[in-house]
Amino acid sequence: MELEQAQKLWQPEPGWLNTASYGLPPEPVWTAVQDALADWRVGRTSWEGWGEATERSRAAFAGLVGVPVADVAVGSTVSQLLAPVAAALPAGATVVVPEVEFTSNLFPWLVQQERGVRVRTVPLAGLADAIEAGTDLVAFSLVQSADGAIAPYAEIVAAARAHGALVVVDATQACGWLPFDAGLADVVAVGAYKWLMAPRGSALAYLAPSLRERLRPDAAGWYAGKDPHFSYYGLPLRLADDARRFDISPAWFSWVGTAPALELLAEIGVPAIRDHDVALANRFLAGLGRPPGESAIVTVEVPGAREKLERAGVRAAVRAGRVRASFHLYTTVDDVDLALEALTS
The missing domain is CATH 3.90.1150.10 (Aspartate Aminotransferase, domain 1)
Incomplete structure (x- = not known):
């Protein structure tokens, strides 16, 4: 289009x-949400159709940022999607973050300080140079919320790889207008209510397969199951083998609006x-x-x-x-x- x-x-x-x-x-988003709300109001339909919008959103997001759909987890906020990454840091790890970083990509690392995790802040322009031996993770926004500054993505990734550090990107202020390859990083998390023009309450994240092996899905519920519709009750633990094991149960109406928004962006x-x-x-x-x-x-x-x-x-x-x-x-x-x-x- x-x-x-x-x-x-x-x-x-x-x-x-x-x-x-x-x-x-856009009109397709507004209409989809209003139709779903009207059906909910009178009990006209079952919920499964609303849930399918989550999978449409996952597929559209994967296409927008150039990663396999199996590597995309869904959630509600950036900080929630980053929480298992922060929890998996080894005690005493060092994290490097820009000085003026939106706190959704700062507080998850800071709350690990009781385990000895150290967060070091540096100017964005010097972020790549600040990555050194002993840096475990570098976290930054691809586009800064405060002033629109675009981070030197490839340069930061190259420095991180040279020192064996993980790369975590908050692309909330980039995804939807700035083309980029999420697969360069280990994690790319996005809140969908800004440039993706979705209702607030949906968020997505690319989680690299090699990283997922280190993470524990502490928020696992029925939607993280290998087959969510056969994960309602009882033993045993049967989680998805891919990034879906980090999903949380979707807020239906947010995702009803997210799917057409992402699909329209892909079409344009x-x-x-x-x-x-x-x-x-x-x-x-x-x-x-x-x-x-x-x-x-x-x-x-x-x-x-x-x-x-x-x-x-x-x-x-x-x-x-x-x-x-x-x-x-x-x-x-x-x-x-x-x-x-x-x-x-």
Whole structure:
């Protein structure tokens, strides 16, 4: 599907520049969720159809990030999906993380400090150089939530491999607009409610087969079973042989919306979305006299930004006087120009 054709599936109010907080659902997502809610309200259907959306989502995500579907686990949040990785670190392990890292990819490592796990923070630009002998794991966001900085993924992976360190990536702010190969890392976790435009409550993770051998599925339930529908009752323990053993029981309506969102992204193609998003981000930067960048998330400092944007009806994140604007496939030139007019008036 051409991007211009796909854009007709959204009807956002003008001025939404905040996908880095949450994405907007296209019509197929909205309709699927409303239909499921209507069926639930009156008991019109059984739940199995809602559950099938989870498997559609798993397959679509695997295709988007270039990994086998058997290596994808489903959950509800990034931190929950990272928890078994953190718990499997050896006592006294060393973890290296950027200084300004979203805490979903920081707190799971910090809570292991009582076992002697040491977390060392360094500037993102120096992350690869900070990986050294004795580093057990490096964790970072592929795109930083705070300012849209894109991590040097291949460089960090190469440094980690040279020293035998695991690589854990939070791709929540990247997946859906930035093409990347999840298989380079050991773990790539994604919350689906931002650039994947799904309802909040669904998350996915690539878990490399070699890593899974070290992990214990402490949250295992019926959905982690080899055949979930024959895992309702009783002994013995019979978990899936692949990444599904780390699944948690899906929040049905979140996944009902996640599946069509991911399938639409796959149909449009992430490279085309990246080109659109970054072009709009650079139009915004140029309008403020800033040099172009490569990210769909940008931050700029403008005096009185919050009040100016609110008066114009523009919704963007403003923190400590800095505007964080984010641009996705439903963003238009008119949205960008509305924000520029507000900030430069």
